[in-house]
Amino acid sequence: MGNILEIKNLVVNFYTYEGVVKALNDVSFSVDHGSTFGLVGESGCGKSVTARAIMRIIQEPGRIESGQVILYPETVDGNGSVDLLKQSEAYMEDLRGNQISMIFQEPNAALNPIMSIGDQVAESFLFHQKQILCETILSELSDGQHRPSKAVLMCLKTIYGKAADDGDSFFFKLLGSVPFLRNWDRRLKSVAIRRAVSLIGKLGIPQPERIVNLYPHNLSGGMKQRIVIAIGLASNPLLLIADEATSNLDVTIQAQILELLKILKKDGISSILLITHDLGVVAETCDRVGVMYAGNICEIADVREVFEAPLHPYTRALLKSVPKINQDDRLASIPGNVPNLVNPPSGCRFHPRCMAALPICRHEAPALVNAHGRHLVACHNSSVA
Amino acid sequence: MYSQNKILELRNLKKYYPVYGGVLRRVKNHVKALDGIDLDIYRGECVGVVGESGCGKTTASKAIVRLHTPTAGRILFHRNGRDDGESITDISRLKRGALKRKGIREKLQMVFQDPSTSLNPRMLVKHIITEPLREYTDLSSREMENRVVELLNMVGLSKTHLMRYPHEFSGGQRQRIAVARAIASHPEFLVLDEPTSALDVSVQAQILNLLLSLRDKFNLTYLFVTHHLLVVKYISTRIVVMYLGKIVEMSGTKDLFATPFHPYTFALLSGIPIPGSEQRMKRIVLSGDVPNPLNPPRGCRFHTRCPFAFKQCGDEEPGLEEIAPGHFSACHLKSRSRQKVRDKFGNGM
Ligand SMILES: Nc1ncnc2c1ncn2[C@@H]1O[C@H](COP(=O)(O)OP(=O)(O)OP(=O)(O)O)[C@@H](O)[C@H]1O
Ligand SMILES: Nc1ncnc2c1ncn2[C@@H]1O[C@H](COP(=O)(O)OP(=O)(O)O)[C@@H](O)[C@H]1O
Ligand code: SF4
Ligand code: SF4
Ligand SMILES: [Mg+2]
Ligand SMILES: [Mg+2]
Numbered sequence: 001m002g003n004i005l006e007i008k009n010l011v012v013n014f015y016t017y018e019g020v021v022k023a024l025n026d027v028s029f030s031v032d033h034g035s036t037f038g039l040v041g042e043s044g045c046g047k048s049v050t051a052r053a054i055m056r057i058i059q060e061p062g063r064i065e066s067g068q069v070i071l072y073p074e075t076v077d078g079n080g081s082v083d084l085l086k087q088s089e090a091y092m093e094d095l096r097g098n099q100i101s102m103i104f105q106e107p108n109a110a111l112n113p114i115m116s117i118g119d120q121v122a123e124s125f126l127f128h129q130k131q132i133l134c135e136t137i138l139s140e141l142s143d144g145q146h147r148p149s150k151a152v153l154m155c156l157k158t159i160y161g162k163a164a165d166d167g168d169s170f171f172f173k174l175l176g177s178v179p180f181l182r183n184w185d186r187r188l189k190s191v192a193i194r195r196a197v198s199l200i201g202k203l204g205i206p207q208p209e210r211i212v213n214l215y216p217h218n219l220s221g222g223m224k225q226r227i228v229i230a231i232g233l234a235s236n237p238l239l240l241i242a243d244e245a246t247s248n249l250d251v252t253i254q255a256q257i258l259e260l261l262k263i264l265k266k267d268g269i270s271s272i273l274l275i276t277h278d279l280g281v282v283a284e285t286c287d288r289v290g291v292m293y294a295g296n297i298c299e300i301a302d303v304r305e306v307f308e309a310p311l312h313p314y315t316r317a318l319l320k321s322v323p324k325i326n327q328d329d330r331l332a333s334i335p336g337n338v339p340n341l342v343n344p345p346s347g348c349r350f351h352p353r354c355m356a357a358l359p360i361c362r363h364e365a366p367a368l369v370n371a372h373g374r375h376l377v378a379c380h381n382s383s384v385a
Numbered sequence: 386m387y388s389q390n391k392i393l394e395l396r397n398l399k400k401y402y403p404v405y406g407g408v409l410r411r412v413k414n415h416v417k418a419l420d421g422i423d424l425d426i427y428r429g430e431c432v433g434v435v436g437e438s439g440c441g442k443t444t445a446s447k448a449i450v451r452l453h454t455p456t457a458g459r460i461l462f463h464r465n466g467r468d469d470g471e472s473i474t475d476i477s478r479l480k481r482g483a484l485k486r487k488g489i490r491e492k493l494q495m496v497f498q499d500p501s502t503s504l505n506p507r508m509l510v511k512h513i514i515t516e517p518l519r520e521y522t523d524l525s526s527r528e529m530e531n532r533v534v535e536l537l538n539m540v541g542l543s544k545t546h547l548m549r550y551p552h553e554f555s556g557g558q559r560q561r562i563a564v565a566r567a568i569a570s571h572p573e574f575l576v577l578d579e580p581t582s583a584l585d586v587s588v589q590a591q592i593l594n595l596l597l598s599l600r601d602k603f604n605l606t607y608l609f610v611t612h613h614l615l616v617v618k619y620i621s622t623r624i625v626v627m628y629l630g631k632i633v634e635m636s637g638t639k640d641l642f643a644t645p646f647h648p649y650t651f652a653l654l655s656g657i658p659i660p661g662s663e664q665r666m667k668r669i670v671l672s673g674d675v676p677n678p679l680n681p682p683r684g685c686r687f688h689t690r691c692p693f694a695f696k697q698c699g700d701e702e703p704g705l706e707e708i709a710p711g712h713f714s715a716c717h718l719k720s721r722s723r724q725k726v727r728d729k730f731g732n733g734m
Contacts (some may be wrong), residue, residue: 139667178492204670204672250437250438251657255671278701280657281658283660316588319660321586324617324660325642327618327619330597333588333589335591337555337588357698
């Protein structure tokens, strides 16, 4: 299985009044093709910053200092790799929502309140998959029942054929001023809406035909989040990044979304980078997991390994601190608090709270190394812990 | 096991919030946030209240500590020690002053979800904790100072934190301060509304353990509200499941997890993402969302989402009935519900 995404030695700082927030300190991991990679950690450990760095949408006063974000768009056919941090802003704009879609925690921010649900999903189809839509229309035109006259058919074929190649060209600006051809794209839109209805239905929302005519405020949080996922999927992305996409939802609604993500994975829809602070969500949806603490990756392993044989002291402590379904004894808590990243602890950033700390941990940061198999860990003392 | 003496009885407790509308801003409708709940709470137990957002958990908590006045129903407070009729007071309509005169207000305290908004940002920790002492006790200022330090120590903070403002603390530390303030007046009953939801998991465990040890130490009684089922399982001795302003199931914690009855409880339990590789029960995915509490469905409120709903469910509201000893469920299927869930979803419960 090849990589779809590889992050190498990513460093991100925020230059705030309080000082420099060292948010990401040499973060490296890779996401396999067609798999779900979970990034877990407590709040402020840098999960969202990682996602934003991949998309290159770090807010002010943040800066990506160094590192690489390599996308392998063509791995399927075995060629091509792009370092996103080296690309132009125009390239990134094209990539966002096209090859990589991102879903955030708050669905309201991602939806347009004054546009109908159907239009919003359809717009995403129109924007990212115009070519496929045009091809659909062309094939419908050739074998449809109510065929237009030969001349009109020729004309339409030319239009949609051209639109499939390049929908934004001068030709279409010109077209817009021809009276009876001005609405040439109406047909395109209706195909897009049809696709929207079918996608929304697939995401488990009852009566999609009705839903497409509603507006965001008519829907509940869980439904809105599914619409956001639909918009993200409409572009048929290579990678879907979901940042705490279920964290604000109720248990029964979260269950709906988690099942949905599993189905998407089974259908091989895309690779997913799932960001969450909930170890339960990780256990259920991910193939591989990266555990973050204070801007570092502590451990990366397959999901079973992380839960059954964790190597890093932080991972172990974290697992012991969440209540389990068969929890009979007292929870073990981690003493102290998550550090402030303006003045992170020296050496291993976990050392002030670590039960297994050695003298070396105070001044030397451990490197992320392969312990065995594909189990990576960053700790001076992982065997003892 | 907790003692059999009651501290609180809720009888048909209701809270309707008016909804205003029209040009004249007249009351158009009511949100039935709490629609007739009955609950006995015994000394020394921790009752967990779970349910989805908007089902009335916070409304119930606030009614009990009288942060608002219920629309209908009674809240009976049993004074400690005696159980003759004399010692029972209906506090549902008492004014603040009367509650204080009777010495009840200080017995019922509350800790809120978000410690950063529930603590006054302009007050020093010392003054935050002194406030209830000043109100409910007549300690000298010297004694008060000692008591504040004692309280801080109880929650794992120290004297060095006295002269700081809330923003100088982490979320977990702030929640400790909120707990210290709540226990300052020697309460008997604490309502904890999502006290760990805003906290990191590593810190959540610290607070949960702190609450458990304080309960043992002072024989406190808790009402612990949360939407997090594994947290409630960890801390509670008994669990109440709410749906749209009603109690749908209620039983001891072990029972509820091992042998639930109500279809909604099954759905909730099967929805828990389990942090580990243990076998989970097959997930029951409910269609749709919680209905609008402005117009709750007729009959059983859960019938619009219940996989087992039948004709009677849309017409008739099921009452909360004792199906097994100490185990109550409000479903027309009564004890047959469990078999139905098994037949349909094959859950190994
Ligand atoms: N002051 C108010 N005015 C009007 N409606 C209210 C008010 N407070 C709560 N409600 C409504 O009452 C219902 C129950 O609210 P409540 O806050 O008790 O829910 P909850 O179970 O605590 O939910 P959550 O898990 O989101 O905290 C909701 O529908 C809510 O919108
Ligand atoms: N816009 C910003 N300005 C300053 N600091 C920021 C900003 N965004 C994130 N940070 C800091 O970066 C660190 C990681 O944040 P984030 O990735 O959002 O955490 P999480 O893991 O909870 O998603 C935190 O210390 C946070 O305070
Ligand atoms: S490197 Fe040292 S301090 Fe860090 S986790 Fe390992 S043992 Fe603990
Ligand atoms: S009464 Fe009917 S609708 Fe309600 S929970 Fe029972 S079976 Fe479902
Ligand atoms: Mg985040
Ligand atoms: Mg609430």
